[in-house]
Amino acid sequence: MSETPLPFEKLSDDQLLAETKRLVAAERRATAVLLQSLMEVDVRRLYLREGCASLFTYCTQVLHLAEGAAYNRIEAARAARKYPLVLKALGTGAITLTAARLLAPHLTEGNHRELLEAASHKSKRDLEVLIAALRPKPPAPTVLRRVPVRVENPQLIVPPAVNTATVLNTLLARRQSDVTSESGPPTTPHVSCSASQPNPSQRSPDRLRPKIDPLSPTDYRLQVTMRCETHDKLRRAQDLLRHAVASGDVAEILDRALTLLVADLERRRCAETNRPRKAVTESAPRSRHIPASVKRAVWRRDQGRCAFVGSSGRCQETSFLKFHHVEPYATGGGATVENIQLRCKAHNLYEAALFFGDKGDCVRECTTEWWRGDSLISMVASASR
DSSP, X not given: OOOSOOOGGGSOHHHHHHHHHHHHHHXXXXXXXXXXXXXXXHHHTTTTTTTOSSHHHIIIIISOOOHHHHHHHHHHHHHHHHOTHHHHHHHHTSSOHHHHHHHGGGOOTTTHHHHHHHTTTOOHHHHHHHHHHHXXXXXXXXXXXXXXXXXXXXXXXXXXXXXXXXXHHHHHHXXXXXXXXXXXXXXXOOOOOOSSOOOGGGSOHHHHSOEEEESSSSOEXXXXXXXXXXXXXXXXXXXXXXXXXXXXXXXXXHHHXXXXXXXXXXHHHHOOOSSOOOOOOOOOTTOOOOOHHHHHHHHHHHTTSOOOEETXXXXXXXXXXXXXXXXXXXXXXOOOTTTEEEEEHHHHHHHHHHHHOOTTOOOOSOHHHHSSOHHHHHHHHHHHO
16 A cells, blocks of 8 residues: 555545545455454464464554454454454455454354344444344343442542441541651641532543443343432432332333433424424514424424435434524525424534535535525625625
């Protein structure tokens, strides 16, 4: 492969996209060749003569691959050695290295063809569901407990089941005794401890990150850290629902709560309701207001998903959606079902930049080709003067 840098800034949009696809295809082929090489190094155990005890050590210390990258490639190479179709799927881009690593423990002579085909072009989340269908896990037990209180000294982590003040006093007295014996006069370290939850901004990223893992095609495990106020609301909901959910099952309570929340959000955001009001009047011709009947019809038609269609297909985003005027409001576009579509935030801004121009020159497509002609462009130009 040539090492000469390409003049990307001089390429047209179509040329740049074509070149990017070509480079990705070349990278996939190079990755497949690298895996073949690692397979042979592994078989010959050549890493030993390089002073490495394992192929993983060779990849990280000699080839200087990141640990995650080395692990993915080794697992994929060993799976490809057993099942050559893995190498073919990686070379064509049907699966990624991460997919190969996830599938490797579950591939057999009897299922590897069907499993690789089912995993083709699937996301990591879809792969986890596919694997959960192969080997379902038992339901996770419901655990609701208070996390330990963190103090400023990382060596002092107080279990919630014991008397906090007693433990802290004991540890501080012991620390002061050690300091006195080593360096003379005692010093009093500053330790703060509160029964309330710590400031969310001071929590570590691992504690802030929720985790949802599929256990089977129909069951998921949820792990999340909640505030004390949220815990109290959950307990209150358990008490109020004892007549209907005698066990106080948290999963059932969450399902009921989320059902109500989603229904309320859909009612407010997209006027989704089983008993719509009769539309009295449509919005004024020059009004930005989108009637509830239009929102409801657009949401149902676009199926709650961004309706932008690019050269590679329709956008898959379902979050940060906006009601978008196909013909802009500035040029007289009305709030009708035909002229309103759902757009994610990125494509809403993208189409605005296509039509009105982009100061950063990030969008360079010809607007006259994308819209209906020069008449709308001249209207916008005259309106902006």
